Amino acid sequence: MSEVEAPAAAEDTRTWVEKVKAKQQEDIAAGKYDYTTIEDANLDRAEKNLTEEHIQKVVKKWLATEGGARLKTYVQTCVHCGLCSEACHHYMSNSKDPKYSPVGKVKRTIWKILERDGRLTPAEVHEMSVIASTECNLCRRCLQYCPFGIDIGYLMSSVRRMCHLLGMTPLYIQDTAHSHAATMNQMWVKDDEWIDSLQWQEDEARDEFADIRIPVDKEGAEVYYSVIGPEPKFRTQLIYQAAAIFHNSGVDFTFPANPGWDNSDMCMFTGDFEMMGRIKKYHYESAMKLKAKKIVMGECGHAFRSVYDVGNRWVGWKMPPIPMIHSIQYFSELITEGKLKCREKYPEKVSFHDPCNTVRGRGLHEYGRHVTRVFCQELIEMTPNREYNICCNAGGGVINCGPPFKTKRVMSNEWKAEQLARVADQGVTTIVAPCHNCHGGLDDIIHTYHLPLKLKFLGDIIYEYMDKPEAE
Amino acid sequence: MDITSWDWNTPVKRVVQADACDGEAVWLEEPQVSPDGERLARVAFLDGEYGLCVNGALGEGTYSRIWYPRFSPDGRITALANDMEWTMLVDGEAWDTYGAIWNTQFSRDGAHIAAAIQQDGEYGMVVDNVPWETLYPNANHFTLSPDGSHSAAAVQVEPLGQAEVAKFQEGIFGVAVDGTTWSDRYVNVFSMAFSADGSRLAAEVRLNLYEYSIAENGKTWPATFSCVWTPAISPADGRAVAPVRIAGKWTLAAGGKPIWKSSFAQCWHQFFSADGKRLGAIVSPAFGRWTLALDDKAWRTTFGDYVEEACFSPDGARAVCLGKENGKFAVVVDDVAWPGRYDMAWAPVFSPDGAHVAAKVERGGKYTVAVDGREFGSGFTAACAPVFSPCSTKVLITVIEDGWLVRRVVPVADFKA
Numbered sequence: 001m002s003e004v005e006a007p008a009a010a011e012d013t014r015t016w017v018e019k020v021k022a023k024q025q026e027d028i029a030a031g032k033y034d035y036t037t038i039e040d041a042n043l044d045r046a047e048k049n050l051t052e053e054h055i056q057k058v059v060k061k062w063l064a065t066e067g068g069a070r071l072k073t074y075v076q077t078c079v080h081c082g083l084c085s086e087a088c089h090h091y092m093s094n095s096k097d098p099k100y101s102p103v104g105k106v107k108r109t110i111w112k113i114l115e116r117d118g119r120l121t122p123a124e125v126h127e128m129s130v131i132a133s134t135e136c137n138l139c140r141r142c143l144q145y146c147p148f149g150i151d152i153g154y155l156m157s158s159v160r161r162m163c164h165l166l167g168m169t170p171l172y173i174q175d176t177a178h179s180h181a182a183t184m185n186q187m188w189v190k191d192d193e194w195i196d197s198l199q200w201q202e203d204e205a206r207d208e209f210a211d212i213r214i215p216v217d218k219e220g221a222e223v224y225y226s227v228i229g230p231e232p233k234f235r236t237q238l239i240y241q242a243a244a245i246f247h248n249s250g251v252d253f254t255f256p257a258n259p260g261w262d263n264s265d266m267c268m269f270t271g272d273f274e275m276m277g278r279i280k281k282y283h284y285e286s287a288m289k290l291k292a293k294k295i296v297m298g299e300c301g302h303a304f305r306s307v308y309d310v311g312n313r314w315v316g317w318k319m320p321p322i323p324m325i326h327s328i329q330y331f332s333e334l335i336t337e338g339k340l341k342c343r344e345k346y347p348e349k350v351s352f353h354d355p356c357n358t359v360r361g362r363g364l365h366e367y368g369r370h371v372t373r374v375f376c377q378e379l380i381e382m383t384p385n386r387e388y389n390i391c392c393n394a395g396g397g398v399i400n401c402g403p404p405f406k407t408k409r410v411m412s413n414e415w416k417a418e419q420l421a422r423v424a425d426q427g428v429t430t431i432v433a434p435c436h437n438c439h440g441g442l443d444d445i446i447h448t449y450h451l452p453l454k455l456k457f458l459g460d461i462i463y464e465y466m467d468k469p470e471a472e
Numbered sequence: 473m474d475i476t477s478w479d480w481n482t483p484v485k486r487v488v489q490a491d492a493c494d495g496e497a498v499w500l501e502e503p504q505v506s507p508d509g510e511r512l513a514r515v516a517f518l519d520g521e522y523g524l525c526v527n528g529a530l531g532e533g534t535y536s537r538i539w540y541p542r543f544s545p546d547g548r549i550t551a552l553a554n555d556m557e558w559t560m561l562v563d564g565e566a567w568d569t570y571g572a573i574w575n576t577q578f579s580r581d582g583a584h585i586a587a588a589i590q591q592d593g594e595y596g597m598v599v600d601n602v603p604w605e606t607l608y609p610n611a612n613h614f615t616l617s618p619d620g621s622h623s624a625a626a627v628q629v630e631p632l633g634q635a636e637v638a639k640f641q642e643g644i645f646g647v648a649v650d651g652t653t654w655s656d657r658y659v660n661v662f663s664m665a666f667s668a669d670g671s672r673l674a675a676e677v678r679l680n681l682y683e684y685s686i687a688e689n690g691k692t693w694p695a696t697f698s699c700v701w702t703p704a705i706s707p708a709d710g711r712a713v714a715p716v717r718i719a720g721k722w723t724l725a726a727g728g729k730p731i732w733k734s735s736f737a738q739c740w741h742q743f744f745s746a747d748g749k750r751l752g753a754i755v756s757p758a759f760g761r762w763t764l765a766l767d768d769k770a771w772r773t774t775f776g777d778y779v780e781e782a783c784f785s786p787d788g789a790r791a792v793c794l795g796k797e798n799g800k801f802a803v804v805v806d807d808v809a810w811p812g813r814y815d816m817a818w819a820p821v822f823s824p825d826g827a828h829v830a831a832k833v834e835r836g837g838k839y840t841v842a843v844d845g846r847e848f849g850s851g852f853t854a855a856c857a858p859v860f861s862p863c864s865t866k867v868l869i870t871v872i873e874d875g876w877l878v879r880r881v882v883p884v885a886d887f888k889a
Contacts, residue, residue: 172635
């Protein structure tokens with residue numbers, strides 16, 4: 001009997017946008033948008049240990065000592081217009097359920113706290129922690145649309161602070177906060193492991209650049225380069241790439257040998273501001289000790305927020321005590337100064353994802369585009385972009401709340417998936433995202449929706465396509 | 473460190489060519505100059521092997537890596553070296569080997585050398601080639617007493633699995649002194665300070681997620697605070713003094729009670745005069761402004777970026793610090809800033825008689841030393857920290873000049889405005 005050839009599968013002619021929308025309908029039908037059964041060991045533990053009396057005592061003290069003019073002004077100014085709603089990816093991705101709107105989240109937390117004068121049940125505090133820690137990325141996109149400039153990210157951060165004071169913080173991000181406290185880095189990297197990572201990468205890089213150095217604890221360097229904890233832990237190639245770029249550009253740089261090298265700060269996101277301040281103190285003082293002229297930090301968004309805006313100010317430094325420059329800006333400056341040159345352009349179509357903390361927080365978007373245009377053949381803008389870009393839904397500590405909340409996190413960013421699908425439909429194959437958390441969030445979206453996209457840091461493309469006259 | 477035996481009579485001595493090396497070095501890096509300015513050590517990369525080059529002469533033996541060369545105050549050259557295992561080289565002699573060794577520290581006179589070690593995944597310290605008998609799952613904040621008699625670190629006394637937050641919050645950190653922990657356990661232990669003779673040790677401790685305090689020789693203060701910083705121990709009475717945060721403001725406390733009436737937006741890096749009678753601290757009298765406070769009274773000269781490197785004169789009568797404003801450094805003596813501004817400045821020092829202040833400074837990539845606000849020469853490729861002669865009338869300035877290590881002994885009177 002002759003074999004009958006199976007009919008070829010019909011070609012899927014849908015656009016990527018249509019595929020994303022269809023998948024959302026499948027996920028809704030499959031119950032993936034039902035988040036009511038999420039269990040978190042630390043939240044559950046805290047709920048069992050709390051009493052209403054203790055909650056009210058702590059909340060009232062928190063309001064009296066930390067609920068200052070900013071909190072009161074925001075609460076009293078909001079006219080409930082709802083213009084923030086359609087700015088929020090949680091709201092837009094969850095069928096426009098009002099409870100996910102920014103103002104809805106304020107209503108479910110701050111307003112309830114104030115109306116009840118802190119009389120909350122442990123279960124209510126549990127719910128508030130989930131709202132503040134997993135349903136808001138503190139991305140401040142809603143702030144761009146609020147007619148009064150109310151920073152709902154600040155309000156949600158305040159709720160996290162209250163929850164921290166009650167021990168009600170999701171397990172995995174609390175573990176990361178503990179790592180910061182014990183090691184001054186977020187990945188439990190021990191002192192010798194950090195040094196070993198640097199020396200290992202120097203040895204590796206020497207195969208490509210015979211005389212390359214990764215200077216450690218060099219006094220008086222022009223640049224103190226700081227990274228986030230995951231880089232020595234499992235992204236050491238980023239240290240290699242940064243060293244190669246600096247070496248190739250003639251930059252006088254160093255890494256510190258001792259704690260302070262990690263610029264990241266999950267304590268900022270758990271509301272443990274005392275530990276946040278301690279981490280920032282170590283970071284800046286390690287650079288001061290080495291008499292570095294400036295700090296250049298790797299491609300991380302939240303760390304930039306912590307060193308440039310929030311953490312430094314808790315300590316008492318109005319501005320960073322040492323010039324603090326994000327890699328996005330520094331790479332652009334190296335290009336402008338003629339120190340960093342493109343050998344040939346990255347040939348694929350790319351789109352640039354604006355991280356919230358470097359763009360809405362600091363306006364570095366044109367630097368990122370400058371670097372991208374110099375090193376890439378074609379930049380196609382995603383829409384919306386710059387300060388109106390849609391959040392990755394990983395930042396703000398949300399991805400750090402870990403596996404229990406992963407499905408909720410990914411489902412709550414179907415809107416971002418649609419945005420990425422639109423550029424995929426235009427032939428974009430590569431998303432450039434100069435932020436670690438954004439990589440985490442976008443990577444999950446790309447895998448969930450099977451989008452034909454690759455993710456790159458600026459450093460990935462620069463390293464691969466820069467002119468390397470000394471390379472062997 | 474006996475500086476009386478140094479050469480204080482030769483005005484200018486060309487010591488050695490800065491890039492001299494009797495081996496085929498691909499590069500020479502990590503330059504370090506001995507305290508007396510007579511020797512220059514560099515790590516030499518010799519086509520796959522590393523050596524230590526002192527005044528152009530390669531030491532015996534090469535290693536698969538050498539780094540962190542440092543001269544001890546008594547003039548011995550140390551470095552960290554690896555050949556499958558890590559060791560400390562002291563004047564070329566290798567200590568026992570470990571899985572890792574780092575964070576070299578010296579006693580004030582240089583007679584004792586210490587470092588952090590890791591062996592088989594456990595952590596502790598080694599002092600003069602003698603490791604702690606007990607090592608721990610992790611350790612940090614390694615500290616050697618000024619006299620070198622004791623060493624201490626924050627240690628994790630039990631292993632911790634992933635996301636074991638409850639166990640962490642029960643307290644699994646301790647303070648180990650010479651390898652033996654105090655009896656109390658803490659949620660965290662941070663930096664610590666010994667008294668000059670090593671007999672007293674105080675550490676920042678975290679009692680739960682929200683309460684911090686100071687533990688002195690194993691006994692925790694009766695009061696807790698929302699935050700504390702590194703303590704310092706009074707030379708006068710041996711008590712620990714630490715910055716503490718009370719109701720959002722910072723002040724100094726001892727024994728759990730505030731000892732200053734003033735409070736600040738920030739207060740840290742407190743320091744005593746040699747006799748312990750005077751106490752100073754770097755403070756922020758208003759958010760975003762920084763200065764020194766001495767004996768509970770803030771200076772009027774403030775800076776926007778930060779203030780650092782503060783100390784008293786030997787007799788305690790005067791004080792100095794560095795202040796930074798809009799990216800430029802000033803040296804401030806007794807609340808008056810020198811007129812010059814620098815791109816970088818290093819820790820200022822008083823002459824033994826307290827009459828003069830010297831500091832290494834840098835402007836436009838050129839380094840020199842300034843004394844009482846007057847700079848020497850037009851700048852050099854590199855410069856070392858200045859050292860006053862015992863009689864306070866001369867300053868040792870060691871510089872890299874025209875490719876040579878040059879040792880200059882300059883009368884204070886020769887520093888021109």
